[in-house]
Amino acid sequence: MKRARLVRVLVALATMAGLFTAAVGTLTTPASAAGSPITITYVSSLTGPAASQYKDSQLGFQARIDLQNAKGGVNGHKLVGVVIDDGTSPTNVVTGVQNALSKGSIGIVANSPVFFEAAKYAQQAGVPVTGAYTDGPEWGEQPNTNMFASDRGSENPKSPVNTLIGKFLRAHGGTVVGTYGYGVSPQSAASAKGNAQSFKLAGGKVGVLDTSVPFGSVAFTTQALVAKSKAVNALVPSLDDNSNYALATALTQAGVKLKAVLYATGYEPAVIGSPVWQALQGSYFMALFRPFSLPNAGTVQMSSAMQKYAHFTKNQFPTFSQYEAWLGADLMIKGIQLSGSDPTSAKVIKNLRSIKSYNGNGLLPMPINYSTVFGHDIAECVWIMKAEKSGFTPISAQTTCGVDVPGTSTASGS
Numbered sequence: 001m002k003r004a005r006l007v008r009v010l011v012a013l014a015t016m017a018g019l020f021t022a023a024v025g026t027l028t029t030p031a032s033a034a035g036s037p038i039t040i041t042y043v044s045s046l047t048g049p050a051a052s053q054y055k056d057s058q059l060g061f062q063a064r065i066d067l068q069n070a071k072g073g074v075n076g077h078k079l080v081g082v083v084i085d086d087g088t089s090p091t092n093v094v095t096g097v098q099n100a101l102s103k104g105s106i107g108i109v110a111n112s113p114v115f116f117e118a119a120k121y122a123q124q125a126g127v128p129v130t131g132a133y134t135d136g137p138e139w140g141e142q143p144n145t146n147m148f149a150s151d152r153g154s155e156n157p158k159s160p161v162n163t164l165i166g167k168f169l170r171a172h173g174g175t176v177v178g179t180y181g182y183g184v185s186p187q188s189a190a191s192a193k194g195n196a197q198s199f200k201l202a203g204g205k206v207g208v209l210d211t212s213v214p215f216g217s218v219a220f221t222t223q224a225l226v227a228k229s230k231a232v233n234a235l236v237p238s239l240d241d242n243s244n245y246a247l248a249t250a251l252t253q254a255g256v257k258l259k260a261v262l263y264a265t266g267y268e269p270a271v272i273g274s275p276v277w278q279a280l281q282g283s284y285f286m287a288l289f290r291p292f293s294l295p296n297a298g299t300v301q302m303s304s305a306m307q308k309y310a311h312f313t314k315n316q317f318p319t320f321s322q323y324e325a326w327l328g329a330d331l332m333i334k335g336i337q338l339s340g341s342d343p344t345s346a347k348v349i350k351n352l353r354s355i356k357s358y359n360g361n362g363l364l365p366m367p368i369n370y371s372t373v374f375g376h377d378i379a380e381c382v383w384i385m386k387a388e389k390s391g392f393t394p395i396s397a398q399t400t401c402g403v404d405v406p407g408t409s410t411a412s413g414s
């Protein structure tokens with residue numbers, strides 16, 4: 001899911017205290033002399049309710065760090081990557097970020113559904129944050145000009161409704177849509193509303209708009225029966241993978257006949273051949289990052305690094321969260337590179353804001369201009385993959401794009 005989620009389940013503090021102590025114990029101060037190490041901290045939900053989406057995501061972060069160090073680091077400085085597992089806990093993400101800041105991390109790569117709880121501490125400390133625009137609207141809101149989403153460019157949190165979802169589902173036979181979002185997540189709910197409105201603007205009917213799904217839920221029997229009663233034949237949920245798959249299974253078991261299904265996430269290697277794979281056959285998945293099956297310089301570089309440093313097989317492709325972690329580290333490294341031989345957090349922020357064309361070495365569908373994008377809307381383009389018996393197949397080598405509808409907002413879905 002590409003939206004925020006607030007989690008009600010807290011991981012035991014005693015357990016997490018040990019994780020935080022171990023994680024931040026190796027932090028060093030920002031480089032102040034030539035050759036001194038530079039620490040970058042990665043924050044994610046490797047355990048807890050969101051682990052199905054984020055587990056092993058740190059492999060992408062660390063592989064990018066290792067690749068850079070193999071090239072001699074940055075301006076003669078070795079990079080030290082530190083990983084913090086927040087356990088999907090709003091309390092623990094704050095503790096972890098505060099500890100990282102107190103130990104002198106030059107920057108934070110955030111890839112967590114609860115990072116919005118800790119964002120203000122990085123902003124107050126004047127520390128740059130790169131990473132995934134998946135947790136909340138703070139990436140594009142004042143005063144968080146220290147934040148640089150490496151996937152979406154810190155866009156306007158009230159961006160207009162886009163035509164992509166509606167036109168795609170309608171073109172593939174959908175006439176009545178079901179959209180779903182987490183009740184505790186403003187971003188997830190807004191996404192569900194925006195998708196419903198996109199479908200409606202494309203000439204379809206909204207059968208179900210459910211923004212009350214409990215975070216991480218895998219119980220969808222009731223929702224499936226409602227969808228069947230409303231004659232839903234198109235589906236676009238704004239949920240995490242575990243919820244998406246459980247919803248697909250429940251709909252199949254209830255006899256819901258879907259003509260068009262589009263998932264925001266789920267293009268993952270582990271799902272191929274899994275128990276839910278049969279229920280996903282014929283479904284479409286958005287790929288925000290260039291698939292490895294459409295190779296270019298960026299995919300070749302990442303694939304090689306993941307094989308060397310993360311022990312990937314030659315044909316293995318990364319999860320959504322591993323892409324996010326890789327790009328978060330990549331963007332942070334570029335900010336440090338631009339800051340010369342004596343980098344500081346303030347210099348990194350200034351130089352990241354000066355980047356006018358960042359595309360993750362071709363992993364992104366279009367370049368991001370960080371000098372103008374903060375708080376503004378950006379175009380919507382993705383690659384679309386189809387689940388088939390042998391795996392995921394791109395429907396085209398080109399991206400599928402939509403246009404914004406003036407006078408609308410995903411915040412209200414109107």
